[in-house]
Amino acid sequence: MVKVADDPDTHIGGRTLAIIAGPCSVESMDMLRETARGVRAGGARLLRGGAFKPRTSPYAFQGLGASALKMLASVRQETGLPVVTEVMDPRQVETIAEHADMLQIGARNMQNFSLLSEVGKVQRPVLLKRGLSATITELLMAAEYVMAQGNRDVVLCERGIRTYETATRNTLDIAAIPVLRKETHLPVIVDPSHAGGRADLVAPLTFAAIAAGADGIIVEVHPNPAEALSDGDQSLSIEAFGQMMRALQPFAEAAGRTLPESALVTAAA
Amino acid sequence: MVKVADDPDTHIGGRTLAIIAGPCSVESMDMLRETARGVRAGGARLLRGGAFKPRTSPYAFQGLGASALKMLASVRQETGLPVVTEVMDPRQVETIAEHADMLQIGARNMQNFSLLSEVGKVQRPVLLKRGLSATITELLMAAEYVMAQGNRDVVLCERGIRTYETATRNTLDIAAIPVLRKETHLPVIVDPSHAGGRADLVAPLTFAAIAAGADGIIVEVHPNPAEALSDGDQSLSIEAFGQMMRALQPFAEAAGRTLPESALVTAAA
């Protein structure tokens, strides 16, 4: 079990599902605050938000950087939601670790061994995303790079692999969940937003992931997906996120899991 | 909705999940009878069994052929379970249609257009498996080959696609289920046995498939998987099948579905 904060609802790998939600990129203080409150009301207990964004093109929006880190820290203060954000450069690790509660290693950096070693040296849980065409074995070996430096708090994330199919952005390798559960003690969560690349697929992929044994999800939510600066096609609105969480409840139960406490309250209301 | 027989539990695409189970290949009358009784007790309402087997090597076991067809028809008589079996050659269609209730087109023949046209001309529902590297669009176009000949009773089957990952036999494209549900009225089932290629993955993949919206499953069951002439690694024992069906019940409910009636009785017992 990986404990992101004291609140048991932020512990990943136990009976309670980890629900991480938030915008792809932090675009402004207002949108971040609105999203954080919305996803908390919907049942999320951890806030995701990109400050430094890895983009295929150097000419695309690259994130707000350091100022986004401050916004994340500030909204954490307001909402009580611990923050998960991506680190892309070994030289950023220390600074980001000061502002964030969990460090995300993105798919493109899964075999960035310098970065893996660096996050292995700090006292922050690591969310390690599977590379675009990484095997399960390679994902486990990447986790070893972190743990070999002393940091054992690694959470694995299946986020879809690259295949020939073009109907979806990636192909969610749902079988990776039970395979990983047999091969490692590390918690495994799923990113249904990147896996499908389509907002309409987020809910069914989430239900499938939990049914297959995942310990949680990390999902992109935006107050107004149509105007998102990045990944708008795959972001849920705050309302759609709430609906999905309510529909998730019976699947969580069927899987012998429970949702974070306040999500249960919300669902009952 | 595709009606394989009069029994509503054999209608595919409605509220009741279609549960198709049985051996990869029919190996003998005894094993077929034992399996059929076992899977019926576990909740299956349709019997699968290979008479003509497509094998990568011409020197591997090719199935018992015509005599297996007779065994299937005879066990159908005894158990009341309609029979699903694969047809590989346009010249076999008529004969197999006499003995079987549903004709399966295997993954390797998904774009065997002569065969598709031929099964389009008979009055038997068709179970069309997705090709090893077929796109969703190609699967839908293959179904059109059948329907263009007048036979509208086509059920699509996601059975895993070929990727670089070697931990599993294929990669179950779980997102294909919700994608297909948006693009076609045809029912969609999943084959968790071929997708994972491992008996220990059949249950989690089944739960995930139903959670993602599948209309049923087709699963390989063998009285003694260790001695199966084909696909032993991925076959469930009769007991494991029964356990899985009991565990499936809450996932079916969460998905707004129900199991075939007798499965419910069994589960309650």
Place this chain on the structure above:
Amino acid sequence: MVKVADDPDTHIGGRTLAIIAGPCSVESMDMLRETARGVRAGGARLLRGGAFKPRTSPYAFQGLGASALKMLASVRQETGLPVVTEVMDPRQVETIAEHADMLQIGARNMQNFSLLSEVGKVQRPVLLKRGLSATITELLMAAEYVMAQGNRDVVLCERGIRTYETATRNTLDIAAIPVLRKETHLPVIVDPSHAGGRADLVAPLTFAAIAAGADGIIVEVHPNPAEALSDGDQSLSIEAFGQMMRALQPFAEAAGRTLPESALVTAAA
């Protein structure tokens, strides 16, 4: 060595490269005749032409069928070029074998085992194309299905495999050529037209294939690619084919091969 006709330039697998060219589909007697004369002048010694076309959609042009077979036989008479054409249905094998000199099994039918067995029973060389996502081992096993019936005259064809890359129609697996040369005595040719799916890639892929050790090529040529009923994007004009053949000459020599005799005459002119 597989001998398609008496002319040594039609023997595949020896020092002389096999050059098979012609239209994707036979569209009319005029276009077929024009193409045949054009490719013969350019150095081809075998004529390809589709009579029965496997198309993803049942509503796309399916080929002229039996009448195209007659046109092919007639143009063979006029030009002396032996004919290679695809067979898609075991029931067609006998008829097509009467009109054609070499039977092609298309990529989608590589594991159509009934069809493979049927062409194994006739006295015609078989051109077996690799399936869209077939492994090299599966290709060799498919050839065994033909040879197990007594027909040893099988030529293998690498035509690109399906990958995530979308810049080309398929990904030419150039390494399959030397791998196959180590694992089988069967001749290996390459289809640069389907591999790349782009006319501008046909020449470089051809040069690469011969440099890697291929025994020949099968290439699509059309008198007016812009108006082709199928595969226009990847068809060479007659003129472009001639240019490519002239440029191929030094690569053939570098590989210890020679072009068919008249191609040499043309190149010298």
Place this chain on the structure above:
Amino acid sequence: MVKVADDPDTHIGGRTLAIIAGPCSVESMDMLRETARGVRAGGARLLRGGAFKPRTSPYAFQGLGASALKMLASVRQETGLPVVTEVMDPRQVETIAEHADMLQIGARNMQNFSLLSEVGKVQRPVLLKRGLSATITELLMAAEYVMAQGNRDVVLCERGIRTYETATRNTLDIAAIPVLRKETHLPVIVDPSHAGGRADLVAPLTFAAIAAGADGIIVEVHPNPAEALSDGDQSLSIEAFGQMMRALQPFAEAAGRTLPESALVTAAA
């Protein structure tokens, strides 16, 4: 054209093919010196050698690090061969740029955007390898990350992509060469060692690459491949490298290219 050193034989992208050869990892001064002399005699004009090695497992040999850099610089002095070596961490860029003539970005770091930006800031040509499942467009965008910082001297390297085929380590995407030549002015070379992962495939893949239009190769050579600490299966012996270079000569000519001058001398001898 990218000029690695003053010697015209080290300019990449002109009429003369770039031949980069050397060991996967620098294992000792003796083996490096022996290899460097051997590949120079065979016709190489640039020396590759890994100091910092990216390995899937943190427990595998990681390279000799800083001491290897010194060996490379020393052997450059002795042999006159400019040195190409991999940089894995933005904090290493400056140091490595002091010792090496060309900085290699490995496949796993193709989308390590911090690293790309950092090498974009130094005055050293960059060898950018295509990621394991990167599209051609993504490779070009990665090059933009370097060039956007002011460093225009980027050479692209096709080194095989990840597919389902297991007969080879990767699948050399030979069509990427002509596609890239149409889409960018940047030189394109090929790594036949990683593409095939087998020493016996290096020569045919090299011939194919040059025939398809590549501007050169980067190839692994080891004095005793059977005892290599890494990548022994795919390394050529010094003798095999020399043989391959002699056999390459007519293919280079057919492609309108020439080998480095001394290679010609050797070949004539």
